[in-house]
Structures are given as C-alpha cells and as structure tokens.
C-alpha cells in the first residue's frame with residue numbers, strides 16, 4: 001500500500017529568516033490519525049501551508065495519492081481532497097450565513113443544490129450547530145466559528161484533514177463532542193495541537209516538529225493501517 005501523502009526533502013524559509021524546514025520528510029497512510037506537536041513558532045502551520053501549496057517558493061516534493069503535485073491542475077485536485085481547518089476560523093467564513101458557508105464548497109465542486117443542501121445539514125447536525133445555520137458568521141462565538149469552519153470543510157467530504165489547533169476556544173462539552181466525531185471519522189487526519197488530552201483522544205502517533213524536522217515520538221504506534 002502506498003502512503004496517501006508524502007512530503008519529501010522539504011526545505012523552506014520565509015524571506016530573510018532562518019530555514020523552517022531543513023530537508024523534512026513525512027508520510028501518512030489512508031485512515032491514519034497523527035498529531036504534530038512543537039513549540040510556538042516551530043512551523044506547524046507553515047507545514048500545513050506547504051502541503052496546501054500556499055507557500056510560494058519551496059524546495060522539495062508533495063506527493064498525494066502517489067502523484068507529485070506540480071501543476072495548477074494537480075493543486076486544484078489536492079485542494080478538493082484535502083480539507084484545511086485554519087488556526088483562525090475567521091479566515092474561513094465569509095458568506096452572509098453559516099449555511100451559505102457550508103454550502104459553498106459542495107456547490108463549487110459541482111454538486112446540485114439539493115445534494116449540497118443535504119450534505120450541509122448533515123454535517124451541521126453532526127457537529128450539533130444546526131441551530132446556527134441561518135446566523136451570520138460574524139455573530140458567532142469563537143468556538144462556534146471553529147465548528148462552523150469545520151462543517152464547511154467536512155461538507156466537501158475530503159479524504160485528508162489538516163486541523164490546526166481544532167480544540168482551541170472550545171468548551172469542555174464542545175471539545176468532547178468534537179473529539180468523539182474526529183475519532184470515529186473514517187478519514188485521514190494530521191492535527192497540530194497543544195491540547196494533549198484532546199490529541200491523545202483523537203490521534204495515534206505523535207510527531208515533534210523541531211529544528212526543521214519531524215521526529216516520531218516513542219511509545220506511539222500507527223493506527224488504522
């Protein structure tokens with residue numbers, strides 16, 4: 001079996017800054033759920049940006065489903081299959097209502113309005129935020145926005161989820177609900193988190209990002225393969 005995603009020999013530095021990645025290598029198989037830990041500023045968010053093709057100049061290779069991502073078309077495909085939950089949900093919600101935001105992805109992918117609407121309500125219910133569907137996103141609390149942004153991603157039915165601090169700003173009940181959902185989700189997950197209890201609940205292997213490389217931490221085993 002081939003890995004779902006391979007990051008190969010990644011080298012990257014923001015202009016005028018020391019390198020964030022020094023030949024980083026990483027791979028994940030379908031249905032694995034892994035956590036990346038690391039100090040503030042270690043480069044966890046930047047790692048997600050690299051996978052999503054959001055960094056201009058980088059050296060190395062991103063391979064998804066065995067194919068090297070090189071062209072705009074490749075990147076478009078990857079972005080349909082990989083859902084990225086930004087650290088700040090404000091960056092992800094921009095429509096007049098939360099429902100419009102959750103409909104946006106499926107409609108953009110070419111689903112009919114009926115199919116998209118079914119999907120949208122199904123994820124809103126799963127995340128227990130259906131009561132918020134008709135609210136403008138700017139009126140939601142931080143935790144509600146985070147769940148709303150996740151709903152918008154799940155509605156696109158991605159294969160791989162990149163979750164940047166998904167439990168941040170959630171109260172205990174919402175965090176427990178979310179960890180339950182993510183644990184049972186039949187998807188591949190790479191999560192960056194400082195919330196060790198939440199990460200312990202959801203993920204198997206943990207990697208530490210430090211000095212520009214990812215290191216598998218001992219005592220963790222691969223799950224789901």
Ligand SMILES: Nc1ncnc2c1ncn2[C@@H]1O[C@H](COP(=O)(O)OP(=O)(O)OP(=O)(O)O)[C@@H](O)[C@H]1O
Nearest residue numbers: 014015017020038039040041042043044045046047
């Ligand atoms: N657009 C940018 N331009 C220049 N430097 C940046 C930019 N974005 C991030 N950085 C720097 O790159 C480094 C890595 O940032 P990044 O946000 O990836 O870290 P992180 O591990 O996600 O941190 P945290 O745990 O605080 O979320 C930091 O030193 C940060 O200041």
